[in-house]
Amino acid sequence: MNTKNNPKKTGVVCLKNLPDDLIYLQLRKEFKKKLIEETKNRKILIKSFKEGHAISLMKIKHVIKHLDSEKFSIKKMTENIIELKTISSKKGIINPILPFNFNSEEGGNVVAGFIFDGGVNTKGRPTYGDNCLDIRISFVESCKEVFGNLHINNKELMEGRNQINFPKVMGLILNELGIENGSKLNKNKEIPEFILKGNRETIKGFLQRGFEDEGSPVFNKKKGDRIIVFEQNIDISKINENIIKLVKNRKILPIYPKTIIQINKLLRSMKINSTIYFSKEKKHSKSTSHTIRLKINDKESLERFREKINFLSKRKKEKLQEIIKSYKQIQYQNGKSEEAILKICQKVYAEKGEFSSQDIMEVSKRSRSQVNNILRKLCKSQKIKKIKSLVSEYGTHPFYIYKIEI
Numbered sequence: 001m002n003t004k005n006n007p008k009k010t011g012v013v014c015l016k017n018l019p020d021d022l023i024y025l026q027l028r029k030e031f032k033k034k035l036i037e038e039t040k041n042r043k044i045l046i047k048s049f050k051e052g053h054a055i056s057l058m059k060i061k062h063v064i065k066h067l068d069s070e071k072f073s074i075k076k077m078t079e080n081i082i083e084l085k086t087i088s089s090k091k092g093i094i095n096p097i098l099p100f101n102f103n104s105e106e107g108g109n110v111v112a113g114f115i116f117d118g119g120v121n122t123k124g125r126p127t128y129g130d131n132c133l134d135i136r137i138s139f140v141e142s143c144k145e146v147f148g149n150l151h152i153n154n155k156e157l158m159e160g161r162n163q164i165n166f167p168k169v170m171g172l173i174l175n176e177l178g179i180e181n182g183s184k185l186n187k188n189k190e191i192p193e194f195i196l197k198g199n200r201e202t203i204k205g206f207l208q209r210g211f212e213d214e215g216s217p218v219f220n221k222k223k224g225d226r227i228i229v230f231e232q233n234i235d236i237s238k239i240n241e242n243i244i245k246l247v248k249n250r251k252i253l254p255i256y257p258k259t260i261i262q263i264n265k266l267l268r269s270m271k272i273n274s275t276i277y278f279s280k281e282k283k284h285s286k287s288t289s290h291t292i293r294l295k296i297n298d299k300e301s302l303e304r305f306r307e308k309i310n311f312l313s314k315r316k317k318e319k320l321q322e323i324i325k326s327y328k329q330i331q332y333q334n335g336k337s338e339e340a341i342l343k344i345c346q347k348v349y350a351e352k353g354e355f356s357s358q359d360i361m362e363v364s365k366r367s368r369s370q371v372n373n374i375l376r377k378l379c380k381s382q383k384i385k386k387i388k389s390l391v392s393e394y395g396t397h398p399f400y401i402y403k404i405e406i
Helices: 029-038 043-050 057-064 074-079 105-115 133-147 154-159 168-176 200-214 241-248 258-269 299-308 314-326 337-352 357-364 368-380
Strands: 024-027 081-085 126-128 215-220 225-235 275-283 288-296 384-390 399-404
Touching: 024 029, 024 057, 057 074, 074 081, 081 168, 105 126, 105 133, 105 200, 126 168, 133 154, 133 168, 133 200, 200 215, 200 225, 200 258, 215 314, 225 258, 225 299, 225 314, 258 275, 258 288, 288 299, 299 314, 337 357, 337 368, 337 399, 357 368, 368 384, 368 399
Parallel strands: none
Antiparallel strands: 024 081, 215 225, 225 288, 275 288, 384 399
């Protein structure tokens, strides 16, 4: 294991980071010939090469360390790898692009795909699925840009009824980035540090694939919804029932999946306002989960999302464009905006007995900053009063509750 490089922080997975005993490789004929010439007394190595078998990284390293370091360095060997695989897989990565560097738009895209709609199953095999053919194809192409040429089942790719299965060796590489094997529901997974601190292209690639997989533009004219939503589930089976009741009754903030909190922070860094809230409860055969939603719902933020991130699929891009075009803001006369917002506050207060800045944003179709500025003025003039606030320890926006004072 390479102690100098931490892939979760750097976004780069070197051959030295991978487990020697699980990685098998094929080398170029010329390099194999030179190795055999130098190791004629090593019958096992000669037999493996002659029969065309992949050989373990551990064995190759053991042989190389006894040879001329200039002719047979790890770097030289890496340059001569033509296939990387595991012993249990027939197919691997052809002409791997070593070291594997995820600091790019394609790299961010790949990481998001395996965190959200894809994953690494209990047997260590990476998978990905989406109903849209173009989205499946674009994901495979991004993987090829990062890993190298891949053996992909064309039927899985074209039909889309099943998950696309990727070579198992990719699972070992993804493990180094912190993407664990097994069910995602009972793991409060996190976004790797190198994404959170990454360059603009890496973050864009990550968010674009993430919102394509787990998000959607919603345009409901009857309800007045013109939003982008992003959903995540978290297993609550082991959480105290009293806490769950308090969450449902909005007495305390829900336990948010780490990924949705981190995405909220990434959006805020791009000046895209978003709100996280509890949506619904789901019963599964052996567990119960809460669905947590992130919502983008003001025009400025929707426009910034379109400009800086956007969706991948044509359908979702067009829906977002339709939402933004329909977003005609009510124009208030000069000096009348406070009066208009106060009337909305009074109306919501009459219905609910209290109101929040989020309530006023949704009804007025104003941005968070516009609403908060006016609410501060109304508080100062003692027309409304702030009665409580729920401030998330995770860095989400404070959630203030108000009442009418006049």
